Amino acid sequence: MQVVRLAHETDFDGWREAARSLRAHGVAPEAALWTVDGAAELFAPEPPAAGANTVAERPFRVPKAFVELAAKAILHRSDERFALLYRLLWRLQTEPNLMRIVSDPDVARAQEFGRNVSRAAHKMKAFVRFREARDDLGEAYVSWFEPAHRVTEATAPFFVRRFTNMRWSILTPDVCAHWDLADLTFTAGADPADAPREDALEDYWRTYYASIFNPARLKVGAMQSEMPKRYWRNLPEAALIPELIASAQARTAEMVRQPATEPSRRVVKAAVRTSRDAPYDSAGPTELGAVAAGVDHCRRCDLWRDATQGVPGQGPAQARLMLVGEQPGDQEDLAGLPFVGPAGQMLDRALAEAGVPRAETFVTNAVKHFKHEPRGKRRIHKTPNAGEVSACRWWLDAERRLVRPKVIVALGGTAALAVFGRPTAVGQFRQQAIQLPDQTQGVVTYHPSYLLRLPDPDAKKVAYAAFVADLTFAWGLVKASAPA
Amino acid sequence: MAVLDLKRKLAILSDAAKYDASCASSGSGRRDSVGGKGVGSTEGMGICHAYAPDGRCISLLKILLTNYCIYDCAYCVNRVSSNTPRARFSVKEVVDLTLGFYRRNYIEGLFLSSGIIRTADYTMEAMVRVARTLRLDHDFRGYIHLKLIPEASPGLVAEAGLYADRVSINVELPRDDSLARLAPEKDAGGIRKAMGGVRRSAEAAKDRRSKAMPPKFAPAGQSTQMIVGADDAPDGEILKRSETLYGAYHLRRVYYSAFSPIPDSTARLPLARPPLVREHRLYQADWLMRFYGFGRAEIVGETEDLDLAVDPKLGWALRNRGEFPVDLNTADRERLLRVPGLGVKSVDRLLGIRRYKRLVLEDVRRLTRGLDKLRPFIVTADWTPGALTDSAGLRQRYVPEPKQMSLF
Numbered sequence: 001m002q003v004v005r006l007a008h009e010t011d012f013d014g015w016r017e018a019a020r021s022l023r024a025h026g027v028a029p030e031a032a033l034w035t036v037d038g039a040a041e042l043f044a045p046e047p048p049a050a051g052a053n054t055v056a057e058r059p060f061r062v063p064k065a066f067v068e069l070a071a072k073a074i075l076h077r078s079d080e081r082f083a084l085l086y087r088l089l090w091r092l093q094t095e096p097n098l099m100r101i102v103s104d105p106d107v108a109r110a111q112e113f114g115r116n117v118s119r120a121a122h123k124m125k126a127f128v129r130f131r132e133a134r135d136d137l138g139e140a141y142v143s144w145f146e147p148a149h150r151v152t153e154a155t156a157p158f159f160v161r162r163f164t165n166m167r168w169s170i171l172t173p174d175v176c177a178h179w180d181l182a183d184l185t186f187t188a189g190a191d192p193a194d195a196p197r198e199d200a201l202e203d204y205w206r207t208y209y210a211s212i213f214n215p216a217r218l219k220v221g222a223m224q225s226e227m228p229k230r231y232w233r234n235l236p237e238a239a240l241i242p243e244l245i246a247s248a249q250a251r252t253a254e255m256v257r258q259p260a261t262e263p264s265r266r267v268v269k270a271a272v273r274t275s276r277d278a279p280y281d282s283a284g285p286t287e288l289g290a291v292a293a294g295v296d297h298c299r300r301c302d303l304w305r306d307a308t309q310g311v312p313g314q315g316p317a318q319a320r321l322m323l324v325g326e327q328p329g330d331q332e333d334l335a336g337l338p339f340v341g342p343a344g345q346m347l348d349r350a351l352a353e354a355g356v357p358r359a360e361t362f363v364t365n366a367v368k369h370f371k372h373e374p375r376g377k378r379r380i381h382k383t384p385n386a387g388e389v390s391a392c393r394w395w396l397d398a399e400r401r402l403v404r405p406k407v408i409v410a411l412g413g414t415a416a417l418a419v420f421g422r423p424t425a426v427g428q429f430r431q432q433a434i435q436l437p438d439q440t441q442g443v444v445t446y447h448p449s450y451l452l453r454l455p456d457p458d459a460k461k462v463a464y465a466a467f468v469a470d471l472t473f474a475w476g477l478v479k480a481s482a483p484a
Numbered sequence: 485m486a487v488l489d490l491k492r493k494l495a496i497l498s499d500a501a502k503y504d505a506s507c508a509s510s511g512s513g514r515r516d517s518v519g520g521k522g523v524g525s526t527e528g529m530g531i532c533h534a535y536a537p538d539g540r541c542i543s544l545l546k547i548l549l550t551n552y553c554i555y556d557c558a559y560c561v562n563r564v565s566s567n568t569p570r571a572r573f574s575v576k577e578v579v580d581l582t583l584g585f586y587r588r589n590y591i592e593g594l595f596l597s598s599g600i601i602r603t604a605d606y607t608m609e610a611m612v613r614v615a616r617t618l619r620l621d622h623d624f625r626g627y628i629h630l631k632l633i634p635e636a637s638p639g640l641v642a643e644a645g646l647y648a649d650r651v652s653i654n655v656e657l658p659r660d661d662s663l664a665r666l667a668p669e670k671d672a673g674g675i676r677k678a679m680g681g682v683r684r685s686a687e688a689a690k691d692r693r694s695k696a697m698p699p700k701f702a703p704a705g706q707s708t709q710m711i712v713g714a715d716d717a718p719d720g721e722i723l724k725r726s727e728t729l730y731g732a733y734h735l736r737r738v739y740y741s742a743f744s745p746i747p748d749s750t751a752r753l754p755l756a757r758p759p760l761v762r763e764h765r766l767y768q769a770d771w772l773m774r775f776y777g778f779g780r781a782e783i784v785g786e787t788e789d790l791d792l793a794v795d796p797k798l799g800w801a802l803r804n805r806g807e808f809p810v811d812l813n814t815a816d817r818e819r820l821l822r823v824p825g826l827g828v829k830s831v832d833r834l835l836g837i838r839r840y841k842r843l844v845l846e847d848v849r850r851l852t853r854g855l856d857k858l859r860p861f862i863v864t865a866d867w868t869p870g871a872l873t874d875s876a877g878l879r880q881r882y883v884p885e886p887k888q889m890s891l892f
Contacts, residue, residue: 097839132587165521204491208494216757222535258749306728306732333680335684374727379732
């Protein structure tokens with residue numbers, strides 16, 4: 001029997017050193033006995049003599065996952081941790097993938113230790129409660145805490161990062177951590193009597209704890225699984241728990257028993273006002289500002305439900321050229337402005353190349369709300385149907401009536417349907433001036449989004465050139481019409 | 485009027501804040517107080533410092549700046565027409581409480597909301613002042629969550645985003661019509677526009693193309709809350725609304741808060757409260773949509789409610805028996821995620837083990853909470869469910885028999 005005596009309970013380096021040596025000497029897990037200095041000794045220590053290897057040193061590497069898990073599991077309070085980890089190390093010699101087989105009983109046990117230790121460290125971050133103390137150097141904060149496993153030293157750096165500019169000590173039965181604004185030091189375990197008895201703010205904290213609790217929804221099990229009773233004796237708020245639970249039902253019953261309050265007169269008046277001010281009137285708006293307001297409250301079809309806002313047209317009220325797109329996209333829906341997303345950037349570039357001043361154009365859409373469907377965490381554009389286009393024509397017609405452009409360019413099929421009132425094939429009617437009943441001339445071309453979606457770069461280049469040519473053609477019609 | 489002492493104010497203004505379910509202190513970048521003058525750190529994962537007997541975590545000091553409010557939202561205890569006691573903190577009081585609690589390690593930071601006093605901007609300015617004082621005067625590096633008022637001016641919202649880790653605006657109710665009826669001063673369109681503005685600011689702050697360093701904006705993103713059971717929107721409609729909100733405003737979380745009785749209630753609200761399990765089922769469905777690749781329509785129809793007796797993933801499996809059993813040794817990750825009883829973690833562990841050995845029931849037992857739920861839906865090297873998957877009584881296995889009252 002090979003006995004190993006480690007320096008202390010969390011002596012990872014000692015364990016690692018000894019384990020390395022035992023393995024090299026071919027000492028099987030069953031033949032090794034692990035103890036900690038100060039613990040009762042059954043056998044005198046007999047460290048394997050250096051240089052007297054019985055087995056030739058074989059090159060041996062362990063997975064990083066094992067070392068990380070071992071460093072954590074060693075902080076567990078279980079007495080079997082050293083032997084368990086050595087057994088794993090031993091098995092890794094012949095089972096190199098062992099750590100990946102997390103359903104293996106040894107691996108599962110070690111991982112359970114690791115999880116318990118992580119949880120204890122996390123709960124330490126959560127449940128340490130400092131009390132203010134004064135000494136010669138000024139204010140300091142002291143806590144008495146009983147960690148579930150030996151995580152104090154490993155967790156202390158968290159408190160240094162969080163409370164760098166505060167002097168503090170965390171006292172535990174195992175070991176105490178101290179931060180003096182410059183150095184982190186550790187001393188031997190302490191006694192609860194060494195920590196301050198009270199803190200003036202604890203009463204405020206208890207007041208908060210009692211007030212934030214909603215008695216109408218009691219879930220004691222959920223609380224205890226996250227805040228186990230073993231921590232309660234060092235949590236100032238925990239003393240309130242029994243009373244809060246006991247009185248919860250009575251408090252809820254009292255709330256329900258109380259008669260309902262009458263709604264105030266103000267509320268009734270507001271409701272009347274809302275129903276009186278219909279979102280839009282049937283005569284049609286007489287200025288662009290009214291169109292913008294009306295579009296935002298429009299309920300003529302259902303698209304408003306899932307959209308952020310209605311997006312009205314934008315541009316000078318006397319613009320000679322009107323560009324009509326299909327509908328706002330993701331970015332337009334958020335901004336409330338037409339053509340600000342990727343399609344808008346392409347339109348801007350094409351207009352510049354066609355020599356059309358964007359500032360002199362009125363830009364709008366056939367449909368004013370963004371139609372889309374969710375796909376994962378994004379919104380995917382969906383083409384509006386004929387019913388939606390027809391419902392929204394009410395607004396496009398108002399914009400046409402108010403702006404009175406010389407030329408209207410329909411960008412894509414949906415816009416063409418809205419502008420001309422019937423399905424109009426883009427490819428067939430490009431480069432033509434189509435006479436509209438209100439004395440304006442209509443032109444059709446591609447929608448910039450169509451150009452963006454073309455997968456073939458050559459086809460994209462050709463279509464883009466055609467798009468610029470169509471805009472140039474439309475601007476020619478504007479200039480040929482009566483001078484502005 | 486009598487002057488309230490600080491403890492009384494704290495009681496009133498935390499009691500008034502408890503109906504907001506949001507508690508997260510996660511999702512922000514890593515920072516600490518090394519090299520600074522004050523206290524505070526965030527390391528990605530939030531910490532719950534205590535739990536109340538209602539099972540909710542206490543991570544932040546969640547309070548209102550004031551519970552005076554000019555609005556009259558029927559579901560809210562602080563509405564102008566309620567007779568609840570009122571109080572108002574000064575900026576200094578909130579700052580001192582936050583720092584005092586933080587130094588004692590009671591909290592991760594501050595979640596500040598407020599009733600609307602005078603105007604939206606007046607209220608927002610006072611809230612921003614609290615955050616600014618904590619950040620600039622005290623170099624506070626803990627977590628700050630600010631509630632935004634939809635009507636507040638863009639300049640104040642930008643400043644709020646500069647100091648806050650997270651911002652939120654509550655949509656309150658799943659239907660616009662219900663909001664108009666129950667919260668006459670609130671405007672559903674205005675709320676959506678404000679959320680859209682937050683997404684745009686957050687995207688601008690992350691825009692690498694701009695030459696100048698863009699100003700920081702709420703690195704932990706935005707969240708919202710919907711009250712469940714105050715109107716008659718079914719679960720399908722609620723989840724469809726969530727799906728839309730996640731997509732449109734890139735929310736980190738939608739919180740569902742089962743409408744609970746409030747002191748001094750109004751006649752405009754339903755008398756019966758929804759069962760708490762309904763809220764639980766909504767959260768489960770929400771997780772399935774966000775982490776398990778389920779579409780909303782697969783979980784529940786728009787006009788339907790979720791099944792309260794079985795969880796939504798099990799419900800889907802029972803309705804789609806043809807998809808099962810799934811062979812744990814060959815199925816891809818996407819299919820494994822659809823097996824009731826297998827979570828994201830167990831799926832990833834199974835995939836890890838599968839590369840080195842054939843999975844048997846014993847492996848599955850070690851990695852999951854229980855085999856009973858899983859058996860009818862899986863095939864392993866040593867197990868096949870046979871006719872069990874399609875048996876008529878399968879649902880009964882999961883639904884506890886109603887207990888008959890015992891006579892005596």
